[in-house]
Amino acid sequence: MRKLFIWVPLVIFVAFAGLAIWALVAPPSRDIPSRLVGQQLPEFALDPQIAGRPGLSRADFRAGEARMINVFGSWCIPCRVENPQLVELARAGVPIDAVAVRDTPAQVQAFLAQYGDPFQRIGADPNGRFQVMLGSAGVPESFIVDGAGVIRYQHIGEIRPEQVPEIIEKWREASR
Amino acid sequence: MKWLAPLLLAFVAQPLAAQEAAVTSPYADRQLEDPAQEAAARDLMHSLRCITCQSQSIADSDAPMAADMRSLVRERIAEGQSPDEIRDWLVERYGAYVTFEPELDTTTWPLFAGPLLILLAVGGLAWSRIRRKGRG
Numbered sequence: 001m002r003k004l005f006i007w008v009p010l011v012i013f014v015a016f017a018g019l020a021i022w023a024l025v026a027p028p029s030r031d032i033p034s035r036l037v038g039q040q041l042p043e044f045a046l047d048p049q050i051a052g053r054p055g056l057s058r059a060d061f062r063a064g065e066a067r068m069i070n071v072f073g074s075w076c077i078p079c080r081v082e083n084p085q086l087v088e089l090a091r092a093g094v095p096i097d098a099v100a101v102r103d104t105p106a107q108v109q110a111f112l113a114q115y116g117d118p119f120q121r122i123g124a125d126p127n128g129r130f131q132v133m134l135g136s137a138g139v140p141e142s143f144i145v146d147g148a149g150v151i152r153y154q155h156i157g158e159i160r161p162e163q164v165p166e167i168i169e170k171w172r173e174a175s176r
Numbered sequence: 177m178k179w180l181a182p183l184l185l186a187f188v189a190q191p192l193a194a195q196e197a198a199v200t201s202p203y204a205d206r207q208l209e210d211p212a213q214e215a216a217a218r219d220l221m222h223s224l225r226c227i228t229c230q231s232q233s234i235a236d237s238d239a240p241m242a243a244d245m246r247s248l249v250r251e252r253i254a255e256g257q258s259p260d261e262i263r264d265w266l267v268e269r270y271g272a273y274v275t276f277e278p279e280l281d282t283t284t285w286p287l288f289a290g291p292l293l294i295l296l297a298v299g300g301l302a303w304s305r306i307r308r309k310g311r312g
């Protein structure tokens with residue numbers, strides 16, 4: 001029994017070193033998912049971000065169809081990278097609304113003119129208040145809301161070209 | 177050399193672009209008039225984790241999102257909400273990640289139970305040794 005005990009410190013050390021190496025080699029995802037996925041979209045009403053395009057409010061999500069909310073900023077580089085994929089999604093029939101975080105009308109106009117404009121509505125979130133309300137950790141993020149107003153899916157970071165079919169599938173699931 | 181320009185641009189574009197995300201929240205860096213409320217807000221800010229930066233509190237971070245969250249905290253304190261209410265509201269959205277003062281729940285209990293168990297084990301070991309020594 002005593003002989004076995006002398007191995008205890010070594011076992012503890014190896015376990016600890018293993019844990020440390022594992023954590024260094026395969027760091028866990030730094031994504032912070034929203035806890036609101038699976039819950040009702042909270043009440044909100046955002047002013048229009050640009051002239052000639054409606055703002056966004058909770059009431060827009062009671063139409064019985066699944067819609068996507070894209071949280072973005074014209075100042076955000078990954079959002080530019082993502083834009084062509086959003087255009088593609090819109091062309092495939094996914095209704096996309098946007099929320100522009102800490103942005104100005106002129107810069108959003110310029111962004112849409114340069115990179116493409118897949119958005120039906122664009123709400124303004126000048127103080128990031130909507131972002132926090134939704135449990136969104138950054139830009140870009142996309143939320144799929146079903147016809148009953150339940151947040152069904154959150155995509156963190158830019159939607160890459162190879163992820164477009166998956167997003168369409170998630171939207172179809174939410175549409176059922 | 178064709179690859180050099182985009183590479184350089186990648187370094188240049190980011191800080192320039194970051195400047196465009198202007199913070200307009202009223203209380204991001206302005207104190208509340210009531211010192212007691214400001215103190216409560218400040219305490220809470222130091223215990224809330226910035227969502228976009230690594231292991232900084234929103235009080236310490238220069239990130240625009242942290243600034244907006246400071247304003248949110250101050251505005252809600254001024255409205256009469258308690259620090260715990262505000263913390264709970266944020267935890268409902270971001271989970272325990274957002275707070276530096278974790279609550280006791282199904283995932284955090286080892287944090288609290290671990291030291292106690294180790295103390296008990298060591299105490300038990302020491303006790304048995306002392307008793308044995310006393311006899312011998």
